[in-house]
Amino acid sequence: MxxxxxxxxxxxxxxxxxxxxxxxxxxxxxxxxxxxxxxxxxxxxxxxxxxxxxxxxxxxxxxxxxxxxxxxxxxEGLERDGILSPVQQAFLAQGAFQCGYCTSGMVVRATSLLRENHNPSEEQIVEALEGNICRCGTYPRIVEAVKLAARLQSKGAGR
Ligand code: FES
Ligand code: FES
Missing domain, CATH: 3.10.20.30 (Beta-grasp domain)
Known part of the structure; x- marks a missing residue:
């Protein structure tokens, strides 16, 4: 110890x-x-x-x-002063989960992608998230959420 x-x-x-x-x-x-x-x-x-x-x-x-x-x-650290991050907002807006078990890992991985690449292509999003498993098969909505997050981020929503 x-x-x-x-x-x-x-x-x-x-x-x-x-x-x-x-x-x-x-x-x-x-x-x-x-x-x-x-x-x-x-x-x-x-x-x-x-x-x-x-x-x-x-x-x-x-x-x-x-x-x-x-x-x-x-x-938990992505939200600040009660305002969700763009990725969190986008996952909610797109309903990008079913059971939600994979969601925090997806949100954190997507956050790191959008920090490195502010406007990723669909292929780049899929590639970045391919190691994160969603047993509920919500990948299409997750990809749409990441695209929306990129747009929100460019408008300065959350952080
Ligand atoms: S719990 Fe860590 S990769 Fe599955
Ligand atoms: S929403 Fe259930 S594992 Fe992804």
């Missing part, structure tokens, strides 16, 4: 955990940030995606020891 400091959604937090405990487990079980989901636990589904130092990362594969002193953004 050891103390680890993380910057989560803009705030420093200290957690006491084993070095091997996953970032996903720390977020969900110690910091109560349950928006990030446990799907496969093996890096295969993307449900656990967060931004680690700005990069979309599967938190089920990251031991907390290697995430210490890093900046982490979870789906």
């Amino acid at each position: 050891g103390d680890f400091v993380l910057n989560v959604n803009g705030s420093d937090v200290r957690v006491n955990a084993s070095r091997e405990e996953t970032l996903l487990s720390v977020l969900r079980n110690r910091l109560n940030l349950t928006g990030t989901k446990y799907g496969c636990g093996e890096g295969q589904c993307g449900a656990c995606t967060v931004l680690l130092e700005g990069k979309a990362t599967r938190s089920c594969l990251v031991p907390i020891g290697s995430a210490a002193n890093s900046k982490i953004l979870t789906v």
Whole structure:
């Protein structure tokens, strides 16, 4: 066990955990940030995606020891002062979910795509999200949501 400091959604937090405990487990079980989901636990589904130092990362594969002193953004951190981010707004507007289990991972992955590419083509959106599994098959609406998010972002909605 050891103390680890993380910057989560803009705030420093200290957690006491084993070095091997996953970032996903720390977020969900110690910091109560349950928006990030446990799907496969093996890096295969993307449900656990967060931004680690700005990069979309599967938190089920990251031991907390290697995430210490890093900046982490979870789906909860995308909303600011009660205003949802453009990607969150777009997923709601397009109804881009059914059970919603994949949604936070999709939203975080789409956020990282739109930070790198403000106007992605449909092919680029599909390629960016292909590692995120939606068992409900809502991919067409998810792709439409990302296109809408790009338009909202260009108009300065949310952040
Ligand atoms: S829970 Fe991490 S990739 Fe599936
Ligand atoms: S909405 Fe159910 S897994 Fe994607």
